[in-house]
Amino acid sequence: xxxxxxxxxxxxxxxxxxxxxxxxxxxxxxxxxxxxxxxxxxxxxxxxxxxxxxxxxxxxxxxxxxxxxxxxxxxxxxxxxxxxxxxxxxxxxxxxxxxxxxxxxxxxxxxxxxxxxxxxxxxxxxxxxxxxxxxxxxxxxxxxxxxxxxxxxxxxxxxxxxxxxxxxxxxxxxxxxxxxxxxxxxxxxxxxxxxxxxxxxxxxxxxxxxxxxxxxxxxxxxxxxxxxxxxxxxxxxxxxxxxxxxxxxxxxxxxxxxxxxxxxxxxxxxxxxxxxxxxxxxxxxxxxxxxxxxxxxxxxxxxxxxxxxxxxxxxxxxxxx
Amino acid sequence: xxxxxxxxxxxxxxxxxxxxxxxxxxxxxxxxxxxxxxxxxxxxxxxxxxxxxxxxxxxxxxxxxxxxxxxxxxxxxxxxxxxxxxxxxxxxxxxxxxxxxxxxxxxxxxxxxxxxxxxxxxxxxxxxxxxxxxxxxxxxxxxxxxxxxxxxxxxxxxxxxxxxxxxxxxxxxxxxxxxxxxxxxxxxxxxxxxxxxxxxxxxxxxxxxxxxxxxxxxxxxxxxxxxxxxxxxxxxxxxxxxxxxxxxxxxxxxxxxxxxxxxxxxxxxxxxxxxxxxxxxxxxxxxxxxxxxxxxxxxxxxxxxxxxxxxxxxxxxxxxxxxxxxxxxxxxxxxxxxxxxxxxxxxxxxxxxxxxxxxxxxx
Numbered sequence: 132x133x134x135x136x137x138x139x140x141x142x143x144x145x146x147x148x149x150x151x152x153x154x155x156x157x158x159x160x161x162x163x164x165x166x167x168x169x170x171x172x173x174x175x176x177x178x179x180x181x182x183x184x185x186x187x188x189x190x191x192x193x194x195x196x197x198x199x200x201x202x203x204x205x206x207x208x209x210x211x212x213x214x215x216x217x218x219x220x221x222x223x224x225x226x227x228x229x230x231x232x233x234x235x236x237x238x239x240x241x242x243x244x245x246x247x248x249x250x251x252x253x254x255x256x257x258x259x260x261x262x263x264x265x266x267x268x269x270x271x272x273x274x275x276x277x278x279x280x281x282x283x284x285x286x287x288x289x290x291x292x293x294x295x296x297x298x299x300x301x302x303x304x305x306x307x308x309x310x311x312x313x314x315x316x317x318x319x320x321x322x323x324x325x326x327x328x329x330x331x332x333x334x335x336x337x338x339x340x341x342x343x344x345x346x347x348x349x350x351x352x353x354x355x356x357x358x359x360x361x362x363x364x365x366x367x368x369x370x371x372x373x374x375x376x377x378x379x380x381x382x383x384x385x386x387x388x389x390x391x392x393x394x395x396x397x398x399x400x401x402x403x404x405x406x407x408x409x410x411x412x413x414x415x416x417x418x419x420x421x422x423x424x425x426x427x428x429x430x431x432x433x434x435x436x437x438x439x440x441x442x443x444x445x446x447x448x449x450x451x452x
Numbered sequence: 453x454x455x456x457x458x459x460x461x462x463x464x465x466x467x468x469x470x471x472x473x474x475x476x477x478x479x480x481x482x483x484x485x486x487x488x489x490x491x492x493x494x495x496x497x498x499x500x501x502x503x504x505x506x507x508x509x510x511x512x513x514x515x516x517x518x519x520x521x522x523x524x525x526x527x528x529x530x531x532x533x534x535x536x537x538x539x540x541x542x543x544x545x546x547x548x549x550x551x552x553x554x555x556x557x558x559x560x561x562x563x564x565x566x567x568x569x570x571x572x573x574x575x576x577x578x579x580x581x582x583x584x585x586x587x588x589x590x591x592x593x594x595x596x597x598x599x600x601x602x603x604x605x606x607x608x609x610x611x612x613x614x615x616x617x618x619x620x621x622x623x624x625x626x627x628x629x630x631x632x633x634x635x636x637x638x639x640x641x642x643x644x645x646x647x648x649x650x651x652x653x654x655x656x657x658x659x660x661x662x663x664x665x666x667x668x669x670x671x672x673x674x675x676x677x678x679x680x681x682x683x684x685x686x687x688x689x690x691x692x693x694x695x696x697x698x699x700x701x702x703x704x705x706x707x708x709x710x711x712x713x714x715x716x717x718x719x720x721x722x723x724x725x726x727x728x729x730x731x732x733x734x735x736x737x738x739x740x741x742x743x744x745x746x747x748x749x750x751x752x753x754x755x756x757x758x759x760x761x762x763x764x765x766x767x768x769x770x771x772x773x774x775x776x777x778x779x780x781x782x783x784x785x786x787x788x789x790x791x792x793x794x795x796x797x798x799x800x801x802x803x804x805x806x807x808x809x810x811x812x813x814x815x
Contacts, residue, residue, distance in 0.1 A: 353537035355524045356502055357598065358554030367550075371541045 190424035191215045198418025219425040229409070229426070233433065236406040239320070240388040243327040247335040247384050248377065250328070255339035255376075256369075259346070266344070273336050281330070285397050288326050292316040292398070318400035326394040334383040342376025343369070378445055386434055406430055453516055455480040455638055456501065456606060461510035463496055470496040472662035473510070478606075478640060483632050485641045487649040488659035489685070494642045497659075498608050501640065503527050514605060525554070530599040531608040534615070536591045538583040538598075545570070545579040548598045555602055569597040572631065589620050593627070600635055609641045613648060625651055646686050650674065658682050674735075676720075679813055683733040690734040690780045694812065699724050704812055706732055710776025715751050715807035730814040738809040739782040741770055741795070742802050753804035756780065758795045770795060772803050 192214060193201040203214045223229050258269045276284060291298050294315055303313040316322055346369065354364045392407030399405075406426065413423030454477035463471040471493040478484045486494040499505040501512060503524035512519045519527060530551065538547050548569050552562045570576045573593035583591055592612060599607050609628075613621045629652060632639050643649055649656050650670040657667045658681075666678040677683035680691065692714070698705040699718055706714045716732055718724065740747060747753040756772040759779060767783045774780060780803055784794055795801055 347535070347537070349533055349535055349537045350539060352504060352524075353531070353533055353539075354550070356504075356529075356531045357551040358525050359550075360525055363554060368539060 186424045186427060189420055190219055190428050191217065192421050193218070194419045194421050198420070200420050219421045222422065223425055223429065232404060232409055233406060233429070236389055237433070239323065239327065239405060240385050242324060243331060243388045244335075244381050244385045246324070246328045247332050248381065251332060251335035251339055251380065255336050255343050258336075258340050259343035270337070270340065273333050273340075276333065282393070282397075284330065285326055285394055288322065288329065288398055289317060292322050292325065317398065318403070320399070320403055322398040323395050323403050323405075326398045327388050327391070330394065331384045331388060334387075335380040338379040338383065339373065339376045342373050342379075346372055374445065378441060381441070382438065385437070389434060390430060454478060455482075455515065456640070457511075457513040457516075458497070458501075459511045459513065461497070461500065461507040461512060463493075463500060463505065464508050469662050471500070471507070474659075474662075474664050476657055476664065476667065478638060480638055481636055483629070483639045483641065483652060483654045485643060485649040485653035485656045486659060487643060487646060487656050487685075490644055491661075492659040493662040494644075494659050495610060498531075498610055498640065498642050501606070502529055502531050502608055528605040529608060530604040530606075531610060532595045532599045532612045534611045536583075536595040536612075536615075538591055538594055540583055543580050543582055544575060544586070544594050547583070547594055548601050551598065551602045557602075565601055569601040572600070572635070573597045573627075588616050589624060592616065592624060596628075596631065600631070600637055603635070603637060605638065607637050607639050609639060611643055612641075613643075613645075621648070628652060650686070658685060660685070676811060677733060677813065680731055680733075680815070683731075683811070683813060688736050688781055690736065690739065690778075692732040692734070692778065694730060694732045696724055696726050696728040696730075696812070698726055703807065706812065708732065708776075711754055711774060711778070714810070716810040716812055717808050719812060724812060724814075728814060730812055733811045733813055734780075734805060734809065736769065736781040736783045738805050739780060740804045741772065741782040741784060742804065744800050744802050747802040747804035750804040751807035753802050756801055756803055758797050758799045758801055760797055761795070768794070770801075772801060774803070 189200060192203070193216060195201045201214060254273070258266055258273075261269060290296060293299065294317065299316060302316070306312070306314065350368055350372075351364050354368045359367060390407050390410075392405065392411045395403050395405045395408055396411075410423050410426045410430070413419045413426060417423075456476075456478040458474055458476040458478075461471055461474045462469065474493075474497060476484075486497060488494050496505060500507055501519075503519065503522065506520060514527070514529070539550065542550070545566050548566045549562050552565055557565070566579070567576070570579055573596055575590060575593055575597070578586065578590060578594075583594070586594065595612070599609075613624055616624060625648065628639075641649070641652060650673075653670055655667060655669055656673055658665045658673065660681050666673060666682045668676075673682065673686050677686060677689075683689040683691065692708045692711070694706040694708050694714065696704055697707050697713070702718050704716045704718050704724060706716055708714050714732060740750065744755060754774055756774040759771045759773045761771065762769040763786075765786070767785050770782045770784060772780050772782060782803055
């Protein structure tokens with residue numbers, strides 16, 4: 132580091148010699164910096180990076196006879212070196228079932244993200260353009276659902292969409308008018324989507340609001356002054372300026388939805404299994420840890436690829452805007 | 453017919469009258485300035501011309517047509533905002549192209565007009581840069597080019613030079629004059645800086661508390677202010693309370709309490725008679741300052757004492773306290789090299805002025 136900027140160091144050294152206090156102060160500042168940043172750094176190292184590496188290793192191992200992992204270098208699998216294998220990855224690609232579940236999960240995550248975006252945008256604009264004294268209250272209302280338990284909120288949807296609920300009666304009687312048969316809404320992709328959108332909506336509203344609130348209203352005046360009507364002002368000024376908010380909101384919705392298993396577990400039917408459920412099953416039901424790890428790593432790779440694609444899209448979009 | 457006619461316009465905000473029965477007619481090709489202290493209603497008036505606000509009473513006519521029903525985006529009027537309001541996500545060229553795009557011009561025509569506008573403000577090499585990469589003066593020029601590119605009938609400028617430092621402001625003033633002359637678009641300029649208004653405008657409307665105090669050419673405004681407010685706001689003025697004793701032969705004889713008789717020129721519009729009360733306004737550069745007994749050749753001369761002085765560079769401003777306690781400002785040019793100070797505070801001096809300067813104002 133220091134030899135990268137020799138000129139600066141050379142210039143700074145005699146000055147510090149003349150003012151020893153400055154050197155002491157600089158050292159103290161560095162020590163403080165380390166003390167403050169070390170705990171979160173160590174925390175992430177121990178509880179995120181190491182487990183991730185352990186999982187990568189686990190995905191290349193054999194399952195144990197009674198679940199878990201087979202010991203390394205085990206003789207149970209003759210011909211295998213050190214008990215490492217790519218069998219699980221081969222297994223993943225051997226059947227289209229798993230790829231299909233991945234694709235389905237992506238579609239659900241994408242749909243949830245889009246629905247959240249369409250629902251959150253007007254709300255975020257409304258909050259951002261309200262008088263300042265009302266904004267805090269409105270933001271509080273948006274995050275209020277977090278005050279009650281996540282599972283209770285999801286179970287509430289089970290009741291709302293259940294066959295005996297007022298909502299179901301209403302929907303079916305309306306459908307009846309048009310001669311369409313009664314539908315069961317619970318344990319369906321529709322129910323899963325309802326739950327997903329409901330739970331993740333605040334994660335879209337908040338970053339959007341934070342972004343929109345910072346827009347200088349005089350820009351809209353300028354656009355109008357220069358001949359832009361309402362839609363033009365939105366598409367050419369508000370929307371492009373809100374792209375960073377849209378991207379962070381989309382990331383906060385898309386990524387968790389991709390991996391979530393509780394909502395499809397409770398609200399989905401037996402055929403609505405998503406990646407999250409698949410991974411959960413490998414660890415808790417099938418007890419095939421290596422395959423669970425493999426699925427988990429595939430999921431991580433997919434998320435990274437999507438994020439990379441979005442970043443690329445944003446850069447290209449910014450250049451062309 | 454005037455290009456823009458503001459006819460008896462009033463705008464109230466609850467019980468505060470921001471604009472109070474204002475009448476202004478602006479001719480095509482004019483550089484017209486609305487000048488006044490903050491809160492005088494000039495910005496409200498500008499917003500009503502742009503269409504962001506509507507008058508409670510009266511009409512705003514452009515080319516003889518009432519604008520009340522026309523929203524801002526449909527008015528052939530563009531604004532240069534105080535903060536420039538450049539679109540941060542667009543390049544310089546895209547910013548300038550914006551009004552053309554909104555007007556539905558063809559891409560080829562937009563390209564030509566943008567290139568032309570960039571050349572007009574000497575920013576051709578910056579066309580691909582974003583606003584945050586530009587200096588204050590460059591942002592200002594982009595805002596101007598954007599406002600002018602599709603040749604509006606009227607360009608409104610809301611204190612556009614306020615954010616620039618003094619040196620740059622002077623350069624931009626010259627550029628503004630050039631640009632306006634070259635393009636011929638009518639400018640309506642809003643400012644609270646009287647020197648800026650005097651330097652730039654063909655005509656100025658001085659506003660105070662929502663009312664127009666005087667509309668005139670800069671030299672008329674400075675030389676013949678209509679009332680105390682204008683005299684005090686435009687340039688510096690020494691104001692003496694005075695009573696007219698006699699008004700004959702193109703001369704006014706005034707009595708200034710505690711000081712004595714003063715002779716001043718009669719007003720061109722006449723209308724001043726013996727017994728009238730008002731104020732005598734004298735510009736600091738009209739007041740001479742001399743050692744005691746050296747100003748007898750001038751009709752109006754009074755003894756006083758130097759109270760303080762401000763060294764400004766080209767001139768020194770002396771503040772002299774007269775016998776009746778009035779403080780008078782007098783300018784002394786520093787053209788003699790090395791002579792920065794002629795008098796010290798406390799020195800007895802004589803202030804004097806010719807009998808053909810000064811301007812009597814009715815209260």
